[in-house]
Amino acid sequence: MLLFERRPAWDDSGRTLEIPIAKTTLVKKSGAWKIFWQRSDLAWHRYDPKPEASSLDEALKIIGADDHACFFG
Numbered sequence: 695m696l697l698f699e700r701r702p703a704w705d706d707s708g709r710t711l712e713i714p715i716a717k718t719t720l721v722k723k724s725g726a727w728k729i730f731w732q733r734s735d736l737a738w739h740r741y742d743p744k745p746e747a748s749s750l751d752e753a754l755k756i757i758g759a760d761d762h763a764c765f766f767g
Contacts, residue, residue, distance in 0.1 A: 695719075695750075697757065699766070715765045716741075716757045718750065727753040731764040 697716040703709040717730040717738050726746045730738040743762050747753035760766050 718747075718753050718757075720750075721746075729753050729756060 695718045696714050697718075698712040699715050700710060700712050703711050714732055717732070719728045719730075720726075721728060726748060727750055728746055729741040729744065731741050733739050741756070741764060744756050747756055757765050
């Protein structure tokens, strides 16, 4: 699942940008959700402070808290 930030373009307020901020994947065997963030190289990297969550709700809380400013800068 990809999560996006949606906001107006800085140079054209009539245009909306969708910027990917986080990615989660479900590991079916364990039921854990892996959490990734996109670095400046545009590749997805494991969120090392907390790379897995036991539920999607927990993963979304980790992303929303953004304790290390990886998802929302």
